Amino acid sequence: MDYHKTIYIKNAVYLAVLTILEVGVSYLDISKTGQIGVLLSLAVIKMLLVAMIYMHLRYETKTLKWILFLPILAGLYFAFGVIYDLPFRWVV
């Protein structure tokens, strides 16, 4: 079997295992904050696996990677802004 196919198969197995782990963690009786942290970390790992291996992002140039990465920072900035604003929103 060729090198790339082996990597694609391994990646699919990793993604499937991580999905099973995610479902398992969602049923665990642990603190909500810890659960959210673990679940989001697993989701980010899965997204990186899809982007790097299946979307071949690891073979792209640094410029393209930066162009794709900067909007993620913008999204996080907006998320932080909205969530930071929440405690003040309902104050009359």
Add this chain to the structure above:
Amino acid sequence: MNQNRTQALEVNDPFGKASTGKLGMWLFIIIDGLSFAGLIIAGVALRASSEYWPMAGEVLNIPLTAFNTFLLICTSFTMVIALNCIQKGDQSGLKRFLGLTMIGGMIFLGIQTYEYSHFIKVGFFPSTSIYAAIFYITTCFHGLHVLSGVIYIACILRMASLNAYSADNWDHVEILGLFWHFVDLVWILVFTIIYLI
């Protein structure tokens, strides 16, 4: 003179060998990703300001959707194998794996429709609560992306059946793959935030 100029451009090109079509798809993915980010951030903000929010699995069917997630991962795999096949000039492999990807996408949509029909039967409408509205808007927006992807695959499959692609001409298949993997990538986040957290 012209040849030298072309070589210089290739060396200094900040996007390497990426075609304009591929760059266009990446730009579309950025914009579409921010649309999803808007929906997800709005959902998180509404949830944070809500007094009651159902626990994971209390309303939504996690095992069924976990299967759907697994199915979407499998279609990402078949899509990348389809590209791998045509890069080697394997026409029948391209058609076979594109077909499998399309079938996987249709099964995903079928399961989502089944889930919606079940919820509607038990009175869980988009107007039932903020939770229901967020669930329907986010998953439906993603579902429309899957539907677009299935139609897009059908178009490329039609071209493939006319032997339009070869070992030297697979740009369209790669661009389609980028879109399909993006749909999978977004679902990973939607599944985690809407269903599991």
